[in-house]
Amino acid sequence: MSGTLLKLAWVFLKIGTVSFGGGLVIIPLVQNEVVLKYGWLTNKEFLDAVTLGQITPGPIIISATFIGYRVCGILGAVVATTSVILPSFVMICFATEAIKAFRENRILTSFLHGARIAVIGMIFEAAVSIGKDSLVDVKTVVIAALSVICLFKYKVNSIWVLLGAVIIGLVT
């Protein structure tokens, strides 16, 4: 139990440290570790975790709570959530303190710029490996395509897209 908790903490600390580029980039990182490497969740369970994370008001990283709970109960939920928040928390505090030095450090800002690009590549990788499980028939492919068009082209708020998916699920 404590071994799993330690592993959980390590995985989410790692994810919290490298999730450059905002909330949703956490998806490929978590999928990579939690589904592929440790096998704590199946792809379907993971997708449900992400979906629930989208439905709740806070940032998507709250999926960590769900995953932690599935792996180790309430304690796991607390450990996973704290671990995923901690790295950016510490970094923000230090950066706020030294915002001038931080801004002027060209090597650091270039490093972070490169890191952000890598994370985009990993987002597409996650889309591919999640898509293998989630896009299984015409209906799901159509929903995914509509979702891309609405979100990317027409910039609809994601909550409406998810609501639309719920309605499609209910009526068909």
Next chain:
Amino acid sequence: MEEEVRKQAEYLYLQGLRLYAQSAASAGTEGLELVAETWQKAWEMYGKIGDKTKARELEKSMVDLYRKKYLELHLGKEQPAGVIGKFNDWFVFFKIGCFGFGGPMAVFALLEEQLVNEKKILTTKDFLEGAVLGDILPGPVTMDIVTYVGYKLKKWRGAAMSTVFFILPSFVLMLFLAAFYDKLSMSPKITEVFRCLGAAVTGLIVSVGFRLTRSEIKNHYEIYILLCAFVLSLTFKLDIVIIVILAGLAGVFLYSKDNKNDRMKEINE
């Protein structure tokens, strides 16, 4: 020549004194900074012509000045802290945590409305700086901004308070959902809803990839980095940390000499 410099230094010193008297009447540290600047110039001039006694005198007044400036800054920060010290104010973050649907911009707008417009604790520039930091550093931008604001208000304790309050509503809701997940996923209707939601979320992931590609990818080197990261993680299952570090090093190689690529500066000018 020497006499001229001495005269000028004397003049600067007096000008500084006058500014000092003026700034004592008004609040804020801007006046004091101006005084420090003029005295610094005068001090340099005395140094040039080798008048050590005058230079030392000036040094002493400058130390006093900085002490006063420090105190002023300190007191200036204490005031809003006193306002935010009440529990009710930290509750702002809880409220935002409850209604933060719709991503960073929604949270950004809520925070700005509450803290900048209503309570007048932070300035808009503070806010933009937080947003840029959140954008550059890991973690969701919304939470980064909340942590940043908390830190601005009351250092580490403030950061911890704001972050915990912000995350609490979603955390509790998510715990409930996770606990009921097994029961939920039994019914075939719910399973179908989740299947459709899953497809929509897959679309969401793709669209985030597209959106970031459009905003971040500016030249073909960056496309190569993106493709390398994609292939390395898809086919070689390389550890995420290694991929991120490799790409970061590529970034250092590509941009550390480039002056255009400076997002933080844009905000401040």
